Amino acid sequence: MQEQLWKSIVLVRDKSPLVQSITNYVVMNNTANALLAVGASPIMAHAHEEMKDMVSIVGALVINIGTLDDYWVKSMHLAIAQANALHVPWVLDPVGAGATPYRNEVLEGLLQLRPTIIRGNASEILALASKHTTPTKGVDSTHRSTEAVDAALTLNQHFGSVVCISGATDIIVHKDKTVKLSNGHPMMARVTGMGCTATALTGAFVAVHPEDPMNATVAAMALMGVAGELAAQRSKGPGSLQVNFLDSLYTLRESDFAERLKVGA
Numbered sequence: 001m002q003e004q005l006w007k008s009i010v011l012v013r014d015k016s017p018l019v020q021s022i023t024n025y026v027v028m029n030n031t032a033n034a035l036l037a038v039g040a041s042p043i044m045a046h047a048h049e050e051m052k053d054m055v056s057i058v059g060a061l062v063i064n065i066g067t068l069d070d071y072w073v074k075s076m077h078l079a080i081a082q083a084n085a086l087h088v089p090w091v092l093d094p095v096g097a098g099a100t101p102y103r104n105e106v107l108e109g110l111l112q113l114r115p116t117i118i119r120g121n122a123s124e125i126l127a128l129a130s131k132h133t134t135p136t137k138g139v140d141s142t143h144r145s146t147e148a149v150d151a152a153l154t155l156n157q158h159f160g161s162v163v164c165i166s167g168a169t170d171i172i173v174h175k176d177k178t179v180k181l182s183n184g185h186p187m188m189a190r191v192t193g194m195g196c197t198a199t200a201l202t203g204a205f206v207a208v209h210p211e212d213p214m215n216a217t218v219a220a221m222a223l224m225g226v227a228g229e230l231a232a233q234r235s236k237g238p239g240s241l242q243v244n245f246l247d248s249l250y251t252l253r254e255s256d257f258a259e260r261l262k263v264g265a
């Protein structure tokens, strides 16, 4: 599996897919830089007038509800309609699912459009699958990823989406397949936008593997984890981790990836 995952990393570097994000103000810069560091090409856009044309030229669409408002929700619906019409894969990051009724209502509408992939932390996945009866704190998780596996399976069954629960162990589920990745570092949760970055990178990987969103998600999360732990080794705290993480994404070599990857079923 490790060789197959490395091939996906090389494919993103070689093909440089264009990835559109409708994402939050907090992470726009971080996620654009992470996409560039892995070799992909980011574009952040949400004007209603260009949604149809923009989605027509991208390899994948990332929908992140972090700093929602009604104008952007309409942008999301316009973009997803075109993505679904053209079979462009799209990835949902349900940031803060469960935190407010508005967020929950918007997410209900987005789920009906059947995301190709959903990537959230454990609390967000639990909230989504329980129709938001699981209380959440905000954008950070108060649950472990292992607690959200049944929730992920429910979402997969209802909407057909590959579901990734991130955390100390990243768990990716699709139909009867489950993959667990135990890379990364706890300090990653102390940098804002690391989850959003995972989602954005998943967009880049599914753009080069539209036929295999499960493999795309595993490859993106494996890269996040290995680059994150390499960067944490060189960092005194979250400030330097943010910068070192971009460098690790850019410089990662096959030998480091192979040595460190911790993958299981």
Ligand SMILES: Nc1ncnc2c1ncn2[C@@H]1O[C@H](COP(=O)(O)OP(=O)(O)O)[C@@H](O)[C@H]1O
Binding pocket: 120, 121, 122, 139, 140, 141, 166, 167, 168, 169, 170, 183, 184, 185, 186, 187, 188, 189, 193, 194, 195, 196, 198, 221, 224, 225, 228
């Ligand atoms: N305790 C941890 N140990 C190792 N990696 C972690 C840990 N917490 C988060 N990560 C990693 O940080 C990234 C963001 O995950 P997470 O913090 O769950 O997302 P979010 O920012 O959306 O809450 C993922 O790549 C995940 O694997």
Ligand SMILES: Cc1ncsc1CCOP(=O)(O)O
Binding pocket: 024, 026, 027, 066, 067, 095, 139, 191, 192, 193, 194, 195, 196, 197
């Ligand atoms: C803090 C915050 N508030 C709204 S969006 C956002 C960023 C969340 O990013 P992540 O879930 O990747 O930590």
Ligand SMILES: [Mg+2]
Binding pocket: 095, 096, 120, 121, 139, 195, 196
């Ligand atoms: Mg998040």
